[in-house]
Amino acid sequence: MRIGIVCYPTFGGSGVVATELGMALADKGHEVHFITYNQPVRLDFFSHRLHFHEVVLEEYPLFQYQPYELALSSKMVEIVQRYELEVLHVHYAIPHAYAAYMAKKMLEEKGIDIKVVTTLHGTDITLVGSHPTYKTAVEFSINKSDEVTAVSNSLREDTLRLFNIEKDIKVVYNFIDGEKYDKAHEDDCKRIALAQPEERILTHISNFRPVKRTDDVIRIFNKVQKKIPSKLLMVGDGPERLKAENLVNELQIEDKVLFMGNSTEVAKILCYTDVFLLPSETESFGLAALEAMAASTPVISTNTGGLPEVNIEGKTGFLSDLGDVDQMAENAIKILKDKNTLDEFKKNAKEHIQLFSIDTILPAYEKLYKKCYVNL
Ligand code: GMT
Known part of the structure; x- marks a missing residue:
């Protein structure tokens, strides 16, 4: 498949998991496109199946805060169109799931149906996402994702407790090589x-x-x-x-x-x-x-x-x-x-x-990507 991965490119766990997942998917023959503001720290090689697209922020003095979501969703639209991506897999709900929903809507206008898979990692739910400042937008973008996963049963339960969730949340554990x-x-x-x-x-x-x-x-x-x-x-x-x-x-x-x-x-x-x-x-x-x-x-x-x-x-x-x-x-x-x-x-x-072998977890994500298109 042709998959876009959106994550934080830093040392945090969600970025590490997203990067390792992307590299493993490319290794298995999928075409993977990372869309983020820096090269992910664990991304140590490129190939014809593994690409990185930088989200560039234009500084403008009017803005106290640069509008990253806008730049990100515009980049998602560009990359989905150019590489005919089938799935956008966003890691960490804030602001990635929200930006992906905007990209999905913009692509719809162009007659393109991109599927969005959101993986919840933890603080996007427990510490930051459930704060009144973000809660409405986080809840909305979780409910608008085509598929939603959480990295543990505990996080799934926290999400259901803290938000009004209409979607089924599947637990896909993090993995290790x-x-x-x-x-x-x-x-x-x-x-x-x-x-x-x-x-x-x-x-x-x-x-x-x-x-x-x-x-x-x-x-x-x-x-x-x-x-x-x-x-x-x-x-x-x-x-x-x-x-x-x-x-x-x-x-x-x-x-x-x-x-x-x-x-x-x-x-x-x-x-x-x-x-x-x-x-x-x-x-x-x-x-x-x-x-x-x-x-x-x-x-x-x-x-x-x-x-x-x-x-x-x-x-x-x-x-x-x-x-x-x-x-x-x-x-x-x-x-x-x-x-x-x-x-x-x-x-x-x-x-x-x-229990957390890459050989078990990778097929679980592949199945989920397919499920966006076919009722499995
Ligand atoms: O732990 C952090 O502060 C970073 C954060 C992140 O999003 O990168 O980690 C969260 O996601 C990791 C990958 O799924 C989990 O292993 C961490 O447990 C989780 N952190 C917390 O829940 C505090």
């Missing part, structure tokens, strides 16, 4: 550059927004390092980074915590990791946890949102109530205390990702 992580393990994994052989490595990866509770990450680690020699890798960047760095200084553990900034080498970083920390306030899915598990890393997380659908209590890691730093630290110590326990959790984590 396990082999990519095996490869990072096989290539020489230079763990010694970061920690001594007897030290354990704990890692947190996020966009350092308040919802990620980076202070809890530091406090959990502080308790762990008092019992087990260890290092903490803080990967990513965002508004809470400075606060997290200050807390590290206050606790006098600067020599044990490394702030690494944003990275495109997540698989390599995770190959060093023994335990992954994700104490988020809410997480519709927790792609970072799944990436950790693909690298055979057990996860210490909260039990919020879709996390219990990804991280399995006592098997792939442990889940605690929001803010229960003591229990999360105890659980991390439980996993790290001896090699046999750690190895068992690592094995379980790797096994569990089968």
Whole structure:
């Protein structure tokens, strides 16, 4: 098929999922066109089946805010026409589903029927989308999509609770390519550059927004390092980074915590990791946890949102109530205390990702694209 993918091109989970999906679809023979304001960070190759079209914003002094939706929907119309696209798959409802609806209507005027598939990712529903500022437009554009998916049962339920939804929302889990992580393990994994052989490595990866509770990450680690020699890798960047760095200084553990900034080498970083920390306030899915598990890393997380659908209590890691730093630290110590326990959790984590295999999830999206045209 000829598919347009609209997403945020940044390090956020929705952009990562959209990019990996587009690359996998192109690999399978589909023609994929990314439409966004920058080249997606994980888009590492182009081919005759994989294209990127930049949405260019013209600055004009009258505008306090540049009208991105207008530029995006105009670009969608242009690309759908030029490449005769059959489906626009938009990731993250705001403003992508709304812009896609406008593009659909403009194309209708030209006698073209483009189908729109909207995938809801989390904050577009739970934190931003349900806010009164956006709610009406988000609800409208979800209901006007041809097909709607959510990345977990929890997000589906949240959407139905927070909005008046007339459409059927299908759950299509996020996916992972396990082999990519095996490869990072096989290539020489230079763990010694970061920690001594007897030290354990704990890692947190996020966009350092308040919802990620980076202070809890530091406090959990502080308790762990008092019992087990260890290092903490803080990967990513965002508004809470400075606060997290200050807390590290206050606790006098600067020599044990490394702030690494944003990275495109997540698989390599995770190959060093023994335990992954994700104490988020809410997480519709927790792609970072799944990436950790693909690298055979057990996860210490909260039990919020879709996390219990990804991280399995006592098997792939442990889940605690929001803010229960003591229990999360105890659980991390439980996993790290001896090699046999750690190895068992690592094995379980790797096994569990089968449920989220790209081989299962990709056909689910392909079926959905076809379903827009034929009643399957
Ligand atoms: O976590 C974020 O703040 C980024 C956000 C995004 O849209 O990129 O992530 C959301 O989508 C991811 C991919 O589906 C999910 O794995 C994350 O759990 C979800 N984040 C939240 O629900 C907070």
